[in-house]
Amino acid sequence: MSRLFLLVALLLSAVTARADVQVLTSIKPLQLIAAAVEDGVGRPDVLLPPGASPHNFALRPSDVRQVQSVRLLYWIGPDMEGFLPRVLQGRSLPSVAVQELPGLQLRHFVESDHAHEDADEHDHDHRPGTLDAHLWLLPHNARVIAERMAADLSAADPANAARYQANLAAFSERLDALDARLKARVAGVAGKPYFVFHEAFDYFEAAYGLQHAGVFSIAHEVQPGARHVAAMRERLQATGPTCVFSEPPLRPRLAETLSAGLPVKLAELDALGARIEPKVGGYEQLLDALADGLVGCLQSL
Known part of the structure; x- marks a missing residue:
C-alpha cells in the first residue's frame, strides 16, 4: 500500500506541476510548435478559434482574463495580432512577441511586378517595407x-x-527531415x-523555389468594381492554365466570377492549420499540407 500511495502522490505532484505552467499561444501555428516542445508534459492552449483572422479578432471578456492570467504567452507581434497590444498592457506576467526573437529570418513586403490588384481594400497592412509576419511558414523560424x-x-x-x-x-x-521532404x-x-487571394506564403515560397504570379487582395465579402474584376480576369486569361x-x-x-x-x-x-490537432507532428503536417495543396493543383493543370 505504501508503494501505491507513493505512486499516486508522484502522479498528483506531476499533474500539479503541469498545471502550474500554462502556455497560451495566439494562433494555431504557434500552438503546434508549443505542442512539440511540451509533448508528454502539458498541452498548450490557443486563443483564436478555427477560422478566426488574427488581423482583426475581437476578444471576449473570458479571452481577456485568460490573456492576463496565463503563465506563458506567445504571439507573433503587433504586425500580426493588432488586437493584442492594448490587452497586454494589463498583463503582469511576461509575454513573448516571437517576431522580436534574435535569429529569425524575416521578410518585408516589397513593391514588385506582382502588385496587389486591389490595393485599396486590404484588411491589414502589406505596404512595402512592412514586416511580413507570416514567419512561422519557414522551418528555420519554427526552430x-x-x-x-x-x-x-x-x-x-x-x-x-x-x-x-x-x-x-x-x-x-x-524539421531537418521536413525541409528535405x-x-x-x-x-x-x-x-x-499561380495566384493567391492573400499574400501569406512568401516565406514558404522563398524557401522552396516557388513564386505566385499575382495577389487578388480584397476585403472579406467585398465585391470589387467591374473594372477591377476585368483587370483580374485579363491577368488570368493571359496566364493560361493556372491555379487560384x-x-x-x-x-x-x-x-x-474570376475563373468562369x-x-x-x-x-x-491553409496558412493557419485550422484543422490540425496540436500534437507532435502537427507543425510538420501544416507545411506538408501546403506543399500537397500547391503541388496537387499545379500538377493537375
Missing part, C-alpha cells in the same frame, strides 16, 4: 521559436527541463504560375 519556448518552460518547470530539451532536439531533427516535393512545380488559391474557411465570392470560362482551378491553402 528558433521552439528554442525560446523550451528555454522558458525549462526555467518555469525545472523538474521537466530534460524532457523539454529532449523534445526540442526531436523537433529539430524532424518539402524541397523534393515541390521541385516539379517550380516556375508554374484562397484560404479557409470561406472562399471569396469573387473566385467563381477560364482554364483556372480553384483550391485552398
Whole structure:
C-alpha cells in the first residue's frame, strides 16, 4: 500500500506541476510548435478559434482574463495580432512577441511586378517595407521559436527541463527531415504560375523555389468594381492554365466570377492549420499540407 500511495502522490505532484505552467499561444501555428516542445508534459492552449483572422479578432471578456492570467504567452507581434497590444498592457506576467526573437529570418513586403490588384481594400497592412509576419511558414523560424519556448518552460518547470530539451532536439531533427521532404516535393512545380487571394506564403515560397504570379487582395465579402474584376480576369486569361488559391474557411465570392470560362482551378491553402490537432507532428503536417495543396493543383493543370 505504501508503494501505491507513493505512486499516486508522484502522479498528483506531476499533474500539479503541469498545471502550474500554462502556455497560451495566439494562433494555431504557434500552438503546434508549443505542442512539440511540451509533448508528454502539458498541452498548450490557443486563443483564436478555427477560422478566426488574427488581423482583426475581437476578444471576449473570458479571452481577456485568460490573456492576463496565463503563465506563458506567445504571439507573433503587433504586425500580426493588432488586437493584442492594448490587452497586454494589463498583463503582469511576461509575454513573448516571437517576431522580436534574435535569429529569425524575416521578410518585408516589397513593391514588385506582382502588385496587389486591389490595393485599396486590404484588411491589414502589406505596404512595402512592412514586416511580413507570416514567419512561422519557414522551418528555420519554427526552430528558433521552439528554442525560446523550451528555454522558458525549462526555467518555469525545472523538474521537466530534460524532457523539454529532449523534445526540442526531436523537433529539430524532424524539421531537418521536413525541409528535405518539402524541397523534393515541390521541385516539379517550380516556375508554374499561380495566384493567391492573400499574400501569406512568401516565406514558404522563398524557401522552396516557388513564386505566385499575382495577389487578388480584397476585403472579406467585398465585391470589387467591374473594372477591377476585368483587370483580374485579363491577368488570368493571359496566364493560361493556372491555379487560384484562397484560404479557409470561406472562399471569396469573387473566385467563381474570376475563373468562369477560364482554364483556372480553384483550391485552398491553409496558412493557419485550422484543422490540425496540436500534437507532435502537427507543425510538420501544416507545411506538408501546403506543399500537397500547391503541388496537387499545379500538377493537375
